[in-house]
Structures are given as structure tokens and as C-alpha cells.
Amino acid sequence: MRFTVSPRGSSGRARVGALFVGDSPIPIETPALLLSTKKGLPVFLSRDLLSSLSSPNPSLLHVSPVHFLEGPTPSVISSIGGLHNMLALQNCIFVASSRDAIESLPESICANKLGASFETPGGRRLIKPSDYMEVISSLKANFWASLADEVPSWVSEKRNKLSVDRTVQWLDNCIALDKAGGTNIFGSIVGGSNVEERRRCAAEVAKRNVSGFFIGGFGLGESMEERPRLLSAVLDKLPKEKPRQISGLDLPEEVLQGVAAGIDLFDSMYIYQLTIGGFALVFPLDILKGQKFSIQLVDGVDATKINLRATVYRRDTSPLVDNCSCYTCQNHSRAYLNHLLNVHEMLAQILLEIHNTHHCLGFFNSIREAIKCDKFDLFCKMFIEGRRAHLTTSLSS
Amino acid sequence: EMALSFEIIARFNRARAARLTLPHFTCQTPLFMPVGTQGTIKGLTNSQLEEIDCQIILGNTYHLALRPGAELIDELGGLHKFMNWKRALLTDSGGFQMVSLLHLADITEDGVTFQSPVDGKPMLLTPEESIRIQNKIGADIIMALDDVVKTTTVGPRIEEAMYRTLRWIDRCIAAHKRPNEQNLFGIVQGGIDPILRDICVKGLVDRNLPGYAIGGLAGGEDKDSFWRVVAQCTAILPEDKPRYVMGVGYPLDIVVCSALGADLYDCVYPTRTARFGTALIPEGVLKLKHKAMANDERPIDTTCACMVCKNYTRAYIHYLVMKNAMGSQLLSYHNLSYMMRLSRDLHASIVQGRFPEFVQGFLRTQFPNGDVPLWVCNAMEVAGIDISACCEPCKTDQHVDELL
Numbered sequence: 001m002r003f004t005v006s007p008r009g010s011s012g013r014a015r016v017g018a019l020f021v022g023d024s025p026i027p028i029e030t031p032a033l034l035l036s037t038k039k040g041l042p043v044f045l046s047r048d049l050l051s052s053l054s055s056p057n058p059s060l061l062h063v064s065p066v067h068f069l070e071g072p073t074p075s076v077i078s079s080i081g082g083l084h085n086m087l088a089l090q091n092c093i094f095v096a097s098s099r100d101a102i103e104s105l106p107e108s109i110c111a112n113k114l115g116a117s118f119e120t121p122g123g124r125r126l127i128k129p130s131d132y133m134e135v136i137s138s139l140k141a142n143f144w145a146s147l148a149d150e151v152p153s154w155v156s157e158k159r160n161k162l163s164v165d166r167t168v169q170w171l172d173n174c175i176a177l178d179k180a181g182g183t184n185i186f187g188s189i190v191g192g193s194n195v196e197e198r199r200r201c202a203a204e205v206a207k208r209n210v211s212g213f214f215i216g217g218f219g220l221g222e223s224m225e226e227r228p229r230l231l232s233a234v235l236d237k238l239p240k241e242k243p244r245q246i247s248g249l250d251l252p253e254e255v256l257q258g259v260a261a262g263i264d265l266f267d268s269m270y271i272y273q274l275t276i277g278g279f280a281l282v283f284p285l286d287i288l289k290g291q292k293f294s295i296q297l298v299d300g301v302d303a304t305k306i307n308l309r310a311t312v313y314r315r316d317t318s319p320l321v322d323n324c325s326c327y328t329c330q331n332h333s334r335a336y337l338n339h340l341l342n343v344h345e346m347l348a349q350i351l352l353e354i355h356n357t358h359h360c361l362g363f364f365n366s367i368r369e370a371i372k373c374d375k376f377d378l379f380c381k382m383f384i385e386g387r388r389a390h391l392t393t394s395l396s397s
Numbered sequence: 398e399m400a401l402s403f404e405i406i407a408r409f410n411r412a413r414a415a416r417l418t419l420p421h422f423t424c425q426t427p428l429f430m431p432v433g434t435q436g437t438i439k440g441l442t443n444s445q446l447e448e449i450d451c452q453i454i455l456g457n458t459y460h461l462a463l464r465p466g467a468e469l470i471d472e473l474g475g476l477h478k479f480m481n482w483k484r485a486l487l488t489d490s491g492g493f494q495m496v497s498l499l500h501l502a503d504i505t506e507d508g509v510t511f512q513s514p515v516d517g518k519p520m521l522l523t524p525e526e527s528i529r530i531q532n533k534i535g536a537d538i539i540m541a542l543d544d545v546v547k548t549t550t551v552g553p554r555i556e557e558a559m560y561r562t563l564r565w566i567d568r569c570i571a572a573h574k575r576p577n578e579q580n581l582f583g584i585v586q587g588g589i590d591p592i593l594r595d596i597c598v599k600g601l602v603d604r605n606l607p608g609y610a611i612g613g614l615a616g617g618e619d620k621d622s623f624w625r626v627v628a629q630c631t632a633i634l635p636e637d638k639p640r641y642v643m644g645v646g647y648p649l650d651i652v653v654c655s656a657l658g659a660d661l662y663d664c665v666y667p668t669r670t671a672r673f674g675t676a677l678i679p680e681g682v683l684k685l686k687h688k689a690m691a692n693d694e695r696p697i698d699t700t701c702a703c704m705v706c707k708n709y710t711r712a713y714i715h716y717l718v719m720k721n722a723m724g725s726q727l728l729s730y731h732n733l734s735y736m737m738r739l740s741r742d743l744h745a746s747i748v749q750g751r752f753p754e755f756v757q758g759f760l761r762t763q764f765p766n767g768d769v770p771l772w773v774c775n776a777m778e779v780a781g782i783d784i785s786a787c788c789e790p791c792k793t794d795q796h797v798d799e800l801l
């Protein structure tokens with residue numbers, strides 16, 4: 001792996017980077033979104049749809065080792081040749097970390113000194129570093145985060161401190177058990193809502209021989225207001241030349257917060273949650289070119305998305321977003337999506353996931369462009385103000 | 398008036414390979430038509446359906462009339478436009494769905510009376526109303542409303558239904574407003590009674606319809622009655638019109654019916670069975686949920702070139718079918734690919750003059766021990782295809798048990 005990063009003066013800590021993986025001459029540009037998966041495959045996107053979305057860049061996928069606890073077994077996965085071969089996604093980049101927001105939720109009460117605990121569809125599972133590493137070594141993901149003891153923001157100081165101790169300890173265990181000799185580990189950093197613990201954990205992890213960092217414990221109850229301070233506490237301690245991944249920052253504003261703090265990779269179940277809820281993202285992507293939030297969002301709850309279940313779309317023959325180049329918008333109308341949702345047809349989720357993924361990837365592209373032209377602060381400001389203006393308009397009308 | 402042309406390219410005895418030109422697409426028969434009840438086929442995009450060679454998709458009038466409603470479909474430019482499907486569509490009359498889905502359906506000379514699932518009010522589906530709705534949906538092929546009786550019914554009800562079906566076809570023809578854009582197919586009824594079937598076929602043929610369907614089968618009748626009805630109807634239906642056996646979707650049944658001279662088939666079986674974790678393979682079926690699949694690194698079907706078989710192992714799909722939506726999506730994709738490949742193979746083998754060899758190979762693979770069911774042997778005799786070599790144990794070491 002090779003990672004080059006070029007911070008820009010007026011964009012503060014926000015940075016654009018290029019992540020070169022393996023022998024591929026095509027870098028992954030950061031800040032970037034890791035698409036969520038179940039057992040390694042995007043939930044509703046088959047391989048043909050996936051490649052059409054990310055082309056020409058390789059797709060960047062998040063995978064949770066916890067999803068494989070019930071199978072296929074590590075020996076079968078290894079024998080098939082790891083994730084890339086098993087999923088026939090040889091050109092995709094996989095980044096493994098245990099947590100997701102749906103099927104692998106950290107369960108801090110049941111974690112103990114032996115391992116981390118997760119709420120999964122198959123029940124609660126305690127995972128020791130050795131179990132974790134057995135799955136990790138079979139998956140052969142391009143990058144993977146060490147096992148973390150993630151706790152919500154409301155736990156006691158004592159419990160929070162313990163989670164830092166355990167997470168650092170488990171990082172050492174993971175490094176010791178790593179057959180690849182630590183060439184693609186992201187060291188996990190926790191510390192909850194305590195700035196001191198955040199610093200301590202970041203400093204300890206930064207001392208280890210890791211290729212990058214996984215910042216855990218966000219999106220677990222802390223307020224948006226306290227987040228910038230916590231993020232700076234962590235990122236101040238990390239070397240600039242290594243990539244930083246975060247979990248739990250989902251909404252567009254939260255992503256902007258993370259980018260502003262200097263995060264490079266985001267894993268998130270946001271697209272999945274939108275899709276399951278019947279929502280399509282519609283917020284403007286060309287904000288710097290003056291594109292405005294639509295004022296015609298009749299049901300625009302928050303001005304970023306529309307609910308396709310709403311009866312107002314019953315005879316709406318327009319695409320989800322005008323001029324969107326995704327497969328869904330090129331081929332189908334809001335009326336058809338509304339119908340598919342009404343009759344509970346799976347194609348609704350497939351088509352929504354295509355559009356929402358396309359839209360989110362476009363959002364990250366806009367972010368990178370804004371940083372490149374030193375206008376990231378302006379981009380954030382216009383995004384947030386544009387949205388607020390829309391909300392004010394719709395409230396007063 | 399009709400809006401199709403049916404051109405037979407090649408024959409083997411009763412079997413035929415044809416080119417069926419419909420307003421939206423030119424199809425090749427024999428052809429399996431996947432069922433897309435509500436304007437979509439379970440979890441597949443239109444591009445995927447084209448990729449696996451789907452040519453005609455079925456829509457269910459009853460479901461579409463409920464949601465999103467025929468008026469809305471019409472207002473938005475018809476079902477083709479609504480679902481953005483560029484190839485051919487077929488809609489059923491709605492009658493069968495009512496009788497099979499609703500307990501309170503009652504059939505009188507007027508039509509089918511049923512309780513609205515929306516507000517519980519009594520509703521009446523007449524032949525005129527069925528055609529009016531289908532005219533609005535706008536499929537390439539529309540079906541006449543027939544008097545549907547359970548296949549296992551016996552006695553005078555069968556005769557009543559057959560005669561009523563004949564009376565209703567005239568009402569359907571009279572109600573049909575778009576004969577230059579949509580083809581109205583009549584449905585042969587008459588249970589398993591050869592005399593009634595004969596009267597029905599003759600009555601329909603007198604109306605000179607663009608195509609004919611054989612109805613009232615695939616509903617639990619014994620296999621011997623099934624193929625005999627098909628054989629009888631195909632023998633007397635006009636050569637130059639397509640013949641559609643409704644509700645048939647088991648690969649073996651399709652091969653037998655094609656040998657007997659049928660052209661079109663539809664069934665929910667390939668997609669329904671996919672949702673239960675079952676894949677269609679040349680040897681029969683493969684149950685992906687079976688624990689033996691957990692370590693099986695082979696593709697579902699080594700002879701299949703579909704996207705799923707090219708890319709995934711049985712072991713991985715085993716763990717997907719238990720829970721993930723993607724599991725049934727991938728299995729539906731493979732199963733429909735299998736059905737479309739079977740259709741292509743039937744067509745090509747007839748065109749290339751090796752239809753008997755194809756049938757023999759098919760039966761050999763499905764019944765390696767030579768235990769071809771008697772009804773298949775009987776049907777093949779009538780079809781003039783010698784399968785005697787398939788009816789003894791296979792010498793190869795191919796084992797069905799091993800494939801589960």
C-alpha cells in the first residue's frame with residue numbers, strides 16, 4: 001500500500017489523498033466512502049451493478065468479519081482464496097472492521113477482558129482476538145482494523161478507560177497473530193467522549209507498527225457539538241502520512257465534520273438505511289457551482305432526501321433526480337419506484353440502492369473537488385446554509 | 398385482425414421452432430415466459446432480464462388492476478413504459494388469480510364476482526372488463542377471460558365451464574379495442590375430457606384468433622392426463638398459430654410439451670423455488686440450504702455460463718440463502734437463466750435437426766438410472782422420439798445423489 005496526502009492551506013485539516021493498493025496504478029482518491037456489505041456483498045447490488053457505479057475507479061467495500069462467524073468457515077474461505085475470489089470481486093478493495101450499524105453492533109456491557117461483544121442476527125457473540133484473527137486471515141481483505149472495545153458515550157470513566165486499555169492490548173494481540181506481519185493493519189482507537197482518553201489511546205496506537213488508523217466509538221451517543229473537539233484530540237496525535245478510517249458518521253453534515261477534521265475513509269450503513277426506508281437522496285452536489293436545494297420538496301423532511309412511499313409520487317414520471325446519470329434515474333420514474341414500494345417488491349430496494357450509492361459517491365467526489373480548489377470551508381458553509389434556507393422557506397410557506 | 402406473425406423455421410415431427418413477431422419484440426419459440434406479477438420480476442433489473450435472454454414477461458392483470466391500477470398505467474403510457482421494458486409483455490385475464498386467491502369468488506354467466514380486497518365490496522369481473530383493463534395495460538398478448546375450474550373438479554361443472562368459456566370468447570372479441578396492437582388469445586378448457594376439449598378447440602379455432610392457450614392444466618391432475626390433453630390440443634390446433642400451455646414451468650414438462658408441438662410456457666416455479674433456496678440444474682434441483690453445500694466450492698451448475706455460476710460457489714450461496722436478499726436474487730437469476738437456456742436449446746436443436754438427441758441427453762441427465770417416468774415414455778412415443786436408450790441405467794459414473 002502507498003498513501004499520499006496533500007493538505008491544502010485554506011482547507012484547514014481537510015485533506016485529499018491517493019491510496020494505491022497492491023500493484024494497481026489507479027489510486028483510490030480520498031476522502032472516500034466504503035460501501036456497506038453483508039457477508040462482503042453489497043446488500044442489493046449485484047456485481048454488474050456495482051462495477052457500473054464505481055467505474056473507472058475500483059469499488060471500495062467495507063466488510064465485517066463478524067458476518068462470517070456462522071460461515072462460510074475460515075478454512076472454506078481460505079480454500080476459495082479469500083474475499084476477492086469468493087465474491088468474484090477481484091478488482092474491489094476490501095476494508096474490514098468489525099462494527100456495522102445493523103448486524104454487528106458493539107455490545108459494551110457484555111464485552112470482557114477476553115474479547116469484544118457484538119449483537120448479531122444470530123444472537124450475542126463474544127469475539128476474542130484469536131477468533132477475530134482467524135477470520136481476518138482467511139478473508140485477505142486489503143486492510144483491516146484491529147479488534148476494538150467500542151463503548152457508547154454514556155459509560156462511566158472507568159469503563160471508558162478500560163476500553164482504551166483493552167483496545168490497545170488487543171491491537172498488540174492482533175499484530176502478534178497477523179500472518180502477514182502487520183502490513184495492512186489499521187490500529188483501532190477508542191476513548192469515548194473523554195478528550196484525555198482519546199489522546200492517550202491515539203498516542204499509544206500511533207506508537208505501534210500500523211499502516212493506518214480506525215477511529216471507533218463515534219456515532220454512539222456523543223453530540224455533534226462535542227465531536228470536533230474529540231476528533232482533533234485524536235487526529236493531533238496521528239502521523240499525517242497514514243490513512244484514517246472512521247465508523248458512525250453517516251449523515252452528510254457528519255461526513256463534512258469528519259472530512260473537516262482530517263478523516264480519509266468513512267464506513268457507514270446510511271445508504272442501506274435510506275434504501276430500506278424507501279428514501280432517495282436528492283440534495284445538490286454542485287453546490288459550489290450554485291446548485292440550490294430544491295424548494296419543491298413537498299415532503300422534504302430534511303431537504304436532503306425524498307420518501308418515495310409518499311402518494312405525491314404516484315403519477316410522477318420524473319426520475320429521482322433530474323440529470324442523474326445512475327441506472328435508476330436513466331431508466332425509471334418516481335411513479336414506478338412508488339409502485340414497487342407499495343407492492344413490496346425487492347426491485348425497489350435495488351433501484352434505490354443504486355441511486356443512493358451513486359449519489360453518495362458523487363457527494364464524496366464534490367468534497368474532494370472542493371478541497372482540491374481550496375474551497376472546502378465554503379462548500380460546507382453553502383451546504384449547511386442552503387439546507388437551512390430551504391427548511392426556513394418550507395416552514396414559512 | 399392480428400398483431401403478430403408466427404413463422405415456423407424448422408420441425409421435428411410435432412415439435413416446432415418458430416419466430417414469433419410481436420409488436421414489441423421478435424421472439425424465438427419454444428419459449429419460457431417468466432412471471433412478473435406486479436410489473437417486475439423478483440429482484441432482477443431489466444438489463445439483467447435482457448442479459449439472460451428473457452423475451453416475454455407476464456404481468457398479472459388482477460394485481461396490476463389493484464396496484465397501481467389500470468387507469469394509472471394507461472395514463473403513464475402503458476405497462477411497457479411504466480416499467481420501461483422494451484421487449485414483449487403478456488397479461489392474463491385476472492380470472493384465474495381471483496379464483497385461486499380469493500375464497501369468495503363466485504362465477505355466473507355475467508362474470509366472476511368477488512369481494513374487493515381493498516374495501517370488501519362485491520365486484521364483478523366480466524369478460525368486457527377484463528379486456529378493457531388489459532387494453533389499458535397494453536401487453537403484446539392478452540388473454541380471454543375463461544371460466545376457471547379446479548383441475549381436479551369432475552362432473553357437469555367442467556362441461557358448463559367449457560361452454561361458458563366459448564360464450565365469453567365472443568364477448569372478449571367484441572370488447573377488444575386494440576386488435577392491431579394487442580393479440581387476444583383464447584383459452585381451451587374442458588378438463589381432462591377429450592370430447593369437451595375437442596369441442597372447445599374447434600369452437601375457438603372458428604373464431605380465428607391470433608393464438609391459443611391450453612388452460613386448466615398444471616393444477617394437480619395426473620401426469621398422464623396432462624400430456625394427453627396437451628397432445629390432443631396441439632394435434633388439432635392450427636399449425637400456423639402459437640400454442641401456449643398455461644402454468645407449465647417444470648423443465649421436464651416443457652421438454653415434453655415442446656416435443657408434442659407447444660410453443661409458449663409460463664410459471665412462477667423458477668423464481669418461487671429460488672426463494673426457498675432451490676436451484677434448477679440439468680440433473681434436477683440443487684437445494685442450496687442443505688448442509689453439504691457449506692463446504693462445496695463448485696458453482697451451482699458447472700455447465701451454466703450465467704453470471705452467478707461464473708462467479709460464486711455453492712458454499713458462499715449456502716450462507717446467503719439462509720438470510721440475505723442477495724441469496725434469492727442470485728438464485729432467481731440463475732434459475733431464469735436456466736429456463737432461458739432450456740428455451741434456446743429446444744429452439745436450436747429443432748433448427749439444427751438434432752431435437753431427438755437433445756431430448757435424449759436431457760432425459761439421460763435427469764434420469765441417469767434410466768428411471769424415466771412412464772408418462773414421459775408414452776408422450777415421447779406419440780411425439781415420435783425414440784428414447785429407449787434413456788430407459789436403462791446409465792453407464793457413466795455420474796451420480797445424482799452426489800449432487801443432491
Ligand SMILES: [Zn+2]
Pocket residue numbers: 320321324325326327328329330354355358
Ligand atoms: Zn440517480
Ligand SMILES: [Zn+2]
Pocket residue numbers: 697698701702703704705706707731734
Ligand atoms: Zn447459472
